[in-house]
Amino acid sequence: MTFKIITLLTAGLTAATMAQAVEYNQIIVPQSALNFAYKQMGVAMEGKFKKFSAQISFDPAKLANAVAHIDVDLASIDTGSIDADEEVAGKLWFNTKAYPTASFVSNGIKSLGGNQYLATGRLSIKGKTLNVSTPITVQSDAKKSVFDGSFIISRTTYAIGEGEWRDLGTVADQIQIKFHLVVNASAAKI
Numbered sequence: 001m002t003f004k005i006i007t008l009l010t011a012g013l014t015a016a017t018m019a020q021a022v023e024y025n026q027i028i029v030p031q032s033a034l035n036f037a038y039k040q041m042g043v044a045m046e047g048k049f050k051k052f053s054a055q056i057s058f059d060p061a062k063l064a065n066a067v068a069h070i071d072v073d074l075a076s077i078d079t080g081s082i083d084a085d086e087e088v089a090g091k092l093w094f095n096t097k098a099y100p101t102a103s104f105v106s107n108g109i110k111s112l113g114g115n116q117y118l119a120t121g122r123l124s125i126k127g128k129t130l131n132v133s134t135p136i137t138v139q140s141d142a143k144k145s146v147f148d149g150s151f152i153i154s155r156t157t158y159a160i161g162e163g164e165w166r167d168l169g170t171v172a173d174q175i176q177i178k179f180h181l182v183v184n185a186s187a188a189k190i
Helices: 002-020 082-089
Strands: 022-027 033-040 043-049 052-057 067-073 101-113 116-125 128-140 144-154 174-187
Touching (some): 052 174, 101 128, 116 144
Antiparallel strands (some): 022 052, 022 174, 033 043, 052 067, 067 101
16 A cells, blocks of 8 residues: 555656656747847837747756757848848848858856846857857746847947948947747657
């Protein structure tokens, strides 16, 4: 009788642990967004990238195993103007023929308490790769997690806007990258 009770308790605890072990790893692209903000001649402007992919693995109980890899199709830029979209896809801006994709690959995430985290990684644009870090807010339930964050890059550091476009009075150097990633949950491996 005692052995049966111990077995049932062990099975119950194992089931409870498995029910709580959730990994978020299947991005829902149509519900996600990758936007940017900048100033052009002192006026605040915004845009977005319409095509991107992401591989994310996030289990808040196993942050050392967290992974994020995001690839952005730079030609999918949407500035709100077809002429501007064509210009920034060109050689002086993104040069999408030579560098069609920008990518972020994480190399660490740490908890800041509550639902706040700090992700670090390497951002590659136009053949240049630099370290970046971004605070992230994570809202989770049993079915999905939503990752929201933003960080600033220097466009001139990545050679975005060369030649006549290097003038910072026309387009400011700081570009804010904003992301909203919706990721489905799956049972985590224990």
